[in-house]
Each structure stands twice: as C-alpha cells, then as structure tokens.
Amino acid sequence: GDSVTQMEGPVTLSEEAFLTINCTYTATGYPSLFWYVQYPGEGLQLLLKATKADDKGSNKGFEATYRKETTSFHLEKGSVQVSDSAVYFCALEDTGGFKTIFGAGTRLFVKA
C-alpha cells in the first residue's frame, strides 16, 4: 500500500540556519503531497501542498517540490526562526482519495 517515510528527528538548529527535512513516498498512482505542522498541544495545520509532478508548494518561507523521478517531497526553509519549532509531518493523499497517509513526523527544535 501507499506509504510515507521521513527523516527521523529530532532536528536541532540555530536560528537563521537552513532547514531540510527529507520525505519520500511510495504510491501506485500520482497522489497529492502535503506537509503539515503540529505545534505543542494542538492539531495539525496544513503548511503546503503539491498536486502534480514538478509542482512547488510554498508558505511562510517553507517550500517543497514534488519530484516524481525520486518520489520525494523534501521540505526546506532558508532561515528558520524559534517560532518554527514544531513537529512536521509529510503526507500523501491515498490513491483512493478518501484518506491521508502520514509519515511518523520530524520534531524540529530551533535555538535562539
């Protein structure tokens, strides 16, 4: 079945450092891909998405490009802030279209 694999955390960075969180997926079709963010004690918020190959999703300085050839959707940000500390989940839309399949999450700590 469809699945998502993302790099294990925690990732600890200093403020203004460059961020990459790797995500690869396995799917039988061409699913939509998502990054969600979860702040402590809260639910998930959609951060960005891409619906087809070579699409780039972007929001709040974060970017990710849908790479069909490498089945990847890596999350990047050029300069992280303390307020970016959270857990980040890579996800894909199940090819049946009914549910979202999540990776295990990557916890990010940003130090001032």
Place this chain on the structure above:
Amino acid sequence: NAGVMQNPRHLVRRRGQEARLRCSPMKGHSHVYWYRQLPEEGLKFMVYLQKENIIDESGMPKERFSAEFPKEGPSILRIQQVVRGDSAAYFCASSLSRGGLDEQFFGPGTRLTVL
C-alpha cells in the same frame, strides 16, 4: 467561522469503561475523518464518514470501536471496554468535499488516557 471542534480535550478512563469522543466539523463541511496518533508517531487513518454514512472504515479496529455521523449533531467515535493500548490522541478532520479534492481541517484532538 469556527474551526473543527472536539470535546473533551482530555479524557481519562479506567480499563473496561467506555470512551465517547465528539467532533463538530467546520460549518458547511459534511465529510469527517478520524485519526489516531500514538505517542511519538504519525497519525493513522481510522474512518471516513459523510452524513449518516460510513464511507471507509479500513483503519478501524474490528472490535470495540465504532463511529457515527448523524444527520444532526456531531460525529462520535466510541470505544467500548477501553484498554491501556487505546491511550492516544484522537484527531478529527473535516472537509467541504471528498478528501483529496479539498483540504482537510483538523481539530485540536482529544487526548485519551486509560488507567
């Protein structure tokens, strides 16, 4: 416009008791999804419902778990005879149309602790 609402936010039950988790979708949304998050893990899909219908329950345990989304009122996830392994955060999400076509909006979750 209020977001997805879940209650209670925290629920403590003893083994063998019943747990009822409620989810009120965003206004106008008729598609509801339930997910479970075990500690330090990602969310796992449980069930997808539309008003009065279960569309996909492939992620629901076969026993003790049930879900409904009545014509009036919130969606309910019910866990009978809870066990310690049911301790988790349960998230509800809603969308305007079928998942994948429209963004799913998540509630703040219900954290269930089974003693």
